[in-house]
Amino acid sequence: MRHDITDSAAGITLRPVRLEDAADIVVLRSGPVQARFVHSISPLVEDQERWLTRYFERAGDYYFVVERSHDQRFEGTVGLYDLADGRAEWGRWVLIPGSLAAPASALLVYRIAFETLQLSEVYCRTVAENKAVLSFHDACGVRRAGVVRDAFALRDGPVDAIEHQVLAAEWPDVRAGLALQADRASRLITRDAGERAEC
DSSP states (O other), rough: OOOOEEEEEEEEEEEOOOOOGGGHHHHHHSSEEEEEEEETOOOOOHHHHHHHHHHHHHOOOOOEEEEEETOOEEEEEEEEEEEEEEEEEEEEEETTTOOOOHHHHHHHHHIIIIIIIIOOOEEEEETOOOOHHHHHHHHOOEEEEEEEEEEEEEEEEEEEEEEEEGGGGGGHHHHHHHHHHHHHHHHHHHHHHHHHHHH
């Protein structure tokens, strides 16, 4: 849906997705690493534009672009969707290879969920074979709620997912851990930006 929520932390900004992001999203989701764990999409930018146009009309769905705050460099996407009864799923979390935005983008999506939208619970589902993302959630102190059988239909058929959950009462502890990780990543982002400026 169209929204105006923007938030920043540790050198990373979440802003509403725009129609002109379609080309970046197609490239992002078509990469060989990312494509293993996300739904396939059309390689045509026009098809992604049509998907975004339908998304803009859908209620209870907040889709964001993840970008660097200092130069608006596209780093990926994330979303909060299926909002109902104070609960929502967060997903569509895909970052460019080598991105340092994971801790800050996770911090921001939870912050928007619990502090801006005042949700009581947020959950995410990760393909069971996506060990790196599962390890990230675990390291953040996010509670595993169980296995969801045949949660996603990917290229090779249905796959299981691991569900992680955070309740509003658990958010302060998760926030503290993510803030530390985001701060460490921010120093690397700042150093990288300085090195690019010197080139």
